[in-house]
Amino acid sequence: MKKIGVITSGGDAPGMNAALRAVVRNGIYKGIGIYAFQHGFQGLINKKFSPMQRGSVADIIQRGGTILQTARCEEFKTKEGRTKAAENLKELGISGLVIIGGDGSFRGGELIQKEHGIEVVGVPATIDNDIGGTDFCIGFDTAVNTVIDAVNKIRDTATSHERIFVVEIMGRERGFLALYAGLAAGAESILIPERPTSLKDICDKLEHGFKRGKKHSIIMVAEGVGGDFYTNRDLRKTPAFALSEAISDKLGHETRVIVLGHLQRGGAPSARDRILASRMGASAVDLLCEGKSGLMIGMVHEEMKATPLGEALAQEPQINEEILQLSHILSL
Ligand code: ADP
Numbered sequence: 001m002k003k004i005g006v007i008t009s010g011g012d013a014p015g016m017n018a019a020l021r022a023v024v025r026n027g028i029y030k031g032i033g034i035y036a037f038q039h040g041f042q043g044l045i046n047k048k049f050s051p052m053q054r055g056s057v058a059d060i061i062q063r064g065g066t067i068l069q070t071a072r073c074e075e076f077k078t079k080e081g082r083t084k085a086a087e088n089l090k091e092l093g094i095s096g097l098v099i100i101g102g103d104g105s106f107r108g109g110e111l112i113q114k115e116h117g118i119e120v121v122g123v124p125a126t127i128d129n130d131i132g133g134t135d136f137c138i139g140f141d142t143a144v145n146t147v148i149d150a151v152n153k154i155r156d157t158a159t160s161h162e163r164i165f166v167v168e169i170m171g172r173e174r175g176f177l178a179l180y181a182g183l184a185a186g187a188e189s190i191l192i193p194e195r196p197t198s199l200k201d202i203c204d205k206l207e208h209g210f211k212r213g214k215k216h217s218i219i220m221v222a223e224g225v226g227g228d229f230y231t232n233r234d235l236r237k238t239p240a241f242a243l244s245e246a247i248s249d250k251l252g253h254e255t256r257v258i259v260l261g262h263l264q265r266g267g268a269p270s271a272r273d274r275i276l277a278s279r280m281g282a283s284a285v286d287l288l289c290e291g292k293s294g295l296m297i298g299m300v301h302e303e304m305k306a307t308p309l310g311e312a313l314a315q316e317p318q319i320n321e322e323i324l325q326l327s328h329i330l331s332l
Helices: 016-029 043-047 079-091 103-116 140-162 176-183 199-211 239-251 269-287 311-315 322-329
Strands: 003-007 033-037 047-052 097-100 118-126 164-169 190-193 217-222 256-261 295-300 303-308
Touching: 003 016, 003 043, 003 079, 016 033, 016 097, 016 269, 033 079, 079 103, 079 199, 079 269, 097 103, 097 269, 103 118, 103 140, 118 311, 140 164, 140 176, 140 239, 140 256, 164 176, 164 239, 176 190, 176 217, 176 322, 190 199, 190 322, 199 217, 199 239, 217 239, 239 256, 295 311, 295 322, 303 311
Parallel strands: 003 033, 003 097, 097 118, 118 295, 164 217, 164 256, 190 217
Antiparallel strands: 033 047, 295 303
16 A cells, blocks of 8 residues: 545544544554545545654644544435545545544445445544444543533532532533543443433432432533423423423522533643554554455554454444442432
8 A cells, every 4th residue: 555545524623633644644654645625525535634753643642533534424424425536536546545533434435345345444533432343442531621610610609509519511412521531530420322211210319319418410411411390481492401400490509501512622632642642643544555455443451452443343342330320320
């Protein structure tokens, strides 16, 4: 292999730049030409690219977001769009492609390999941490730290005013971020989509805490949570607002809502994410150089491990029961 393309695609995540840096520098170290395309798959279709030098990725290891920019590309979901992208790559003599992104991007990658023989390796980057074949995705650790930092500040006010704070965390289908950040921030309750909780259970736990002298409570709610705290009038509200009102109605306590939103996606990557991204980016290039593709690089038990893209996509990432149980026990 002489030339490799690289894109960042889908939702951005802190550490994407560190992964790009590792792809470029390990590629150049191995004597391979690295071509970075802008705006994800759209850049492959529009031929928006730059040949990379070692200096092209200087001073980016500490930057959040992605210098290549990312995009959702509807055209790539069509056969014609993928054909155009593959033809452009072939015209440039590029036979391998590293995709730094989430599961949607990997589905696209799997198709361009199957249909056109472009050799693809995926590097998982998403703060949702919801991809199979890896224990952790790039960006997750930074997001956990960002949430903890926010909750520390919220706790100061919660203690001073003896209030219940309901904090809404990103995670439409999976509650990894709410769970890990909730455990690390010492949240009193953690609600995740995988485990619906009843309003009664939440209120019983709050009352139990107040009886033993707790002055405040932090409830972490993943945005995809459902439950019996939703009434008809609540259907257009986010779960945090619906839950907050339901608690106030039932217990008569004052509650406040904080929706952390997109601030969870930004910021300088943590040390852990920079190291993970550096290892994954370099490993992706190693795999392509060894003639291996159709894979996603992951970290399993702290080791780099490649899994076929289809297998990684078919896996349902599971919530760690031990952590879930522990967070409950420690917050009683
Ligand atoms: P993420 O990679 O973060 O999961 P998306 O799901 O938005 O983000 O996917 C990013 C891009 O990947 C899409 O805009 C599209 O170009 C491409 N993509 C997603 N799903 C498919 C699919 N089933 N077939 C082809 N391309 C896809």
